[in-house]
Amino acid sequence: MRRLAWLPAVLACTVALALPAGEAPRPVAFFAEARVEVDADGKVVKVDAAQDLPASIRTYIEQELKTWQYARRHREGETGNAATWVSLGACAVPTDKGGYTMGLAYHGNGPRIAGGGRWQVTSGLANAVGKSGFEGDATVHFVVNADGTTKVESVEGLDDKRARKAILPAVEFWLERMRFDPEEIGGKPVATRETVPLRFKQGGRHESREDTEARLKAEAMQSPQCKLAAAAGQLVGPGLSAVAVDSVMDIVPSI
Secondary structure: OEOOOOEEEEEEEEEOOOOOOOOOOOOEEEEEEEEEEEOOOOOEEEEEEOOOOOHHHHHHHHHHHOOOEEEEOOEOOEOOOEEEEEEEEEEEEEOOOOOEEEEEEEEEEEOEEOOOOOOOOOHHHHHHHHHHOOOEEEEEEEEEOOOOOEEEEEEEOOOOHHHHHHHHHHHHHHHOOOOEEOEEEOOEEEOEEEEEEEEEOOOOOOOOHHHHHHHHHHHHOOOOOOOOOHHHHHHOOOOOOOEEOOOOEEEEOOO
C-alpha cells in the first residue's frame, strides 16, 4: 500500500447501525478496504467498498472517498482508467439523537492481500527470528507481479551475517508465498513495487492484541468524535503493511 503522511478524514455523518436487542450504543472501530477507479485526469469513475460491510457503512465510505483528490501516475505504454485498493481505519461514535457519527483514517493504497484482509506473520518466520537472536529493523523491497505473485528484490537492515543467514530465507519463503489483488490500468492488472518494514524483537512480555484493543477503546470513549478519528487510526491501524513505491495513483484525503 502506498502511504502518505497520516491524514485523518472526519465527516459529521450520521448513519444507522444494527445492535443486538438491549445493547447500548458504543464506539465501534474497524478495518475497511475499497477499490477506487479513476480516469486519466484523476476523476473518480467508481468506488466499491467491501461488500461484507453493512449497507449504510459501505455507502458512507463510497461517498466519502468520492470527495478525495486523486492523481494518476502514468506509465509509459499503458493507457486507460487506473484502479487501486485503499486501506482505511473507520470509527463510529454514537450520537445523542441515535445513530453514529463516522470518521475515516487513510492508511495507504496499492495492491491488497488477495481477497482482502490483514497481513499475517507465519510461525516459520517467527521461529527463524527467535533462533537467530536478532533484534532490530529491516526493510523488504519486493514486487507484486501482475498475476498477484510476489518476488523479493532485496532486504535492508540484516547486516549481521548470522542473522541474515537465518532470517533472509524465512522472509523470502514467507513473502513469496503470499498472493495479492494487483492494481490495474485499462482493466488489466499491472505490477507494483512495494516495501514492507519489519521490526524483530526477542522474548519479553508484549502487550497482546486484546489488551491493546481494550486500552485504545477506553481512550476512544473519552472523545465524542473518537479523538477526531485519531483513535480510529490507532485502534484499527494498518498493522503490518506495505508501502507502494510506484502505485498507479496518489491520494490526498479530504479533511
